[in-house]
Amino acid sequence: MKENKTKSIVIRMTEEEKDKLVxxxxxxxxxxSSYIREVSLQGNLTTKTDIxxxxxxxxxxxxxxxxxxxxxxxxxDENIRKSLTRMNEYLSDIDRIKQNLL
Structure with a gap:
């Protein structure tokens, strides 16, 4: 049975913080509301994006x-250069993903 949510908490934040939260x-x-409840009561959410x-x-x-x-x-040597270039591209991809997570 679904429990009715009747209690509220008011928080103040800047417009920028609100936009980020939304x-x-x-x-x-x-x-x-659901996002704030889950994050505050359970910690960080694991999303499909994270997976x-x-x-x-x-x-x-x-x-x-x-x-x-x-x-x-x-x-x-030329083959080594090509492979190292590909490895650098992969490392750049990792950096990009890391920046998106932070």
Whole structure:
């Protein structure tokens, strides 16, 4: 049975804080009230976006491992340069994802 929510708490925040809160709630598909309840009572929410990010980071890590193994076996300098360039691209992807999480 669903319990009626009859109690309220008033908080004050700046317009910028409110906008940020609304965006966060929308990004996880929650109302602001529901988002605040869950975060304050349960801690941080694990969203589908977080799970997808972890999955992508694991894929990038696996690709980097494969490239390192490949580079170790390469005798030609040009091939090593190409592989290192690809590894730098993966590392840039990781930095981008990290910045989006913070």
């Amino acid at each position: 965006k966060r709630a929308n990004s996880v598909g929650k109302s602001v 997808q990010t972890v999955y992508e980071l694991k894929k990038i890590g696996a690709n980097i491992n494969q490239l390192v193994k490949y580079v170790i076996m390469l005798p030609v």
